[in-house]
Every structure is written in structure tokens, then in C-alpha cells.
Amino acid sequence: MWWIxxxxxxxxxxxxxxxxxxxxKGVDTNVATAIRTVVILIVAWGIVLxxxxxxxxxxxxxxxxxFIVLSGLATGLSWIFYFKALQLGEVSQVAPVDKLSVALAIVLSIVFLGEPLxxxxxxxxxxxxxGTLVLIF
Structure with a gap:
């Protein structure tokens, strides 16, 4: 079920x-991130309630x-950088590079959580x- x-x-x-x-387009990316965050806040609390x-x-x-607060801080920073990257680059390049987080998560899970490789x-x-390197260069 997790895969769904x-x-x-x-x-x-x-x-x-x-x-x-x-x-x-034509918007300060930090303002856009703040608006997005409010929407997510409303949706998340709506589901909780x-x-x-x-x-x-x-x-x-x-x-x-x-650790939930640290996760929130990391998410916020990720979104801020993601929106700025999207404003400056093409979605077809930014989105896959952003997914480099998958490989980084694998490495970090091994180092910090002791998960097996x-x-x-x-x-x-x-x-x-x-694939990320191909898209960057």
C-alpha cells in the first residue's frame, strides 16, 4: 500500500x-513560497480536524x-530554493535535479539511520x- x-x-x-x-511568473519566489505554505497549512490542519x-x-x-520542526525547516528551505530554481530554469531540468534528493536520502539513511545499502x-x-549529471551538463 505504501507505494500507492x-x-x-x-x-x-x-x-x-x-x-x-x-x-x-513575475512574482517574488519567497512570497509565492509563503502563500503555498499557508495553503498547505490550511489543507493539513483541515485533514487533521x-x-x-x-x-x-x-x-x-x-x-x-x-525532528518534526527540523523536518519543517528543511522543507521550507527546500521549497524556497525550488521555487527560485523554477523561476530561473526549465521545469524539465529543475524537477529531475530536485529528485537528486532521492539519492541523497539513500546515502543519508545509511549514514544516520543505519539502513542497509x-x-x-x-x-x-x-x-x-x-541522470542528474546528464541534465545539468
Whole structure:
């Protein structure tokens, strides 16, 4: 079931690039990112309230809070740089380079989370890196 959510994530990430490229034309990318963030905030809290999940906030540990906040900071910085890259470059180049994050996530998961490096992960990461280099140069 996880792969269905992952495919939906990929679909909406692709749509994000297309919609963003059109939407940021002539706009300060930081303003565009702020607007996007408000929309996401409303949607995310709407889902939490609809599902009645808000009660689980009290169960979060200090560690949960620290790493969720760090994740949020990383996401925000990613979006700021992504919108600026989209404004300056072509979607067909920016989006695939952004997906270099997949290869970086594989490496970071090995280093920081102790996840095993399988041959499939290694080959996949190398192919992503190779494809990114082709698009850059």
C-alpha cells in the first residue's frame, strides 16, 4: 500500500512543478513560497480536524517535536530554493535535479539511520545521480 501513496506523492510533486512554474511568473519566489505554505497549512490542519487526529498532539515527545520542526525547516528551505530554481530554469531540468534528493536520502539513511545499502538501492542511486549529471551538463 505504501507505494500507492508514494506514486500519488510523485504525481502531485510533478503537478507542483507545473503549477508553480506558471504561478511564479513575475512574482517574488519567497512570497509565492509563503502563500503555498499557508495553503498547505490550511489543507493539513483541515485533514487533521476532519479525521479527529488533533488529540494525538499531546502524545508527541520532545524528540518528536525536535525532528518534526527540523523536518519543517528543511522543507521550507527546500521549497524556497525550488521555487527560485523554477523561476530561473526549465521545469524539465529543475524537477529531475530536485529528485537528486532521492539519492541523497539513500546515502543519508545509511549514514544516520543505519539502513542497509542493497545493490538495488546503490544502482538506483547511481542511475539517479547519472541522470542528474546528464541534465545539468
Amino acid at each position: 501513496y508514494a506514486l500519488l506523492s510523485a504525481l502531485f510533486a510533478a503537478l507542483t512543478a507545473i503549477f508553480a512554474k506558471v504561478g511564479i 476532519f479525521k479527529g487526529s488533533q488529540g494525538s498532539i499531546g502524545t508527541l515527545t520532545r524528540n518528536n517535536w525536535i 542493497t545493490w538495488k538501492n546503490a544502482v538506483g542511486a547511481l542511475l539517479i545521480i547519472s
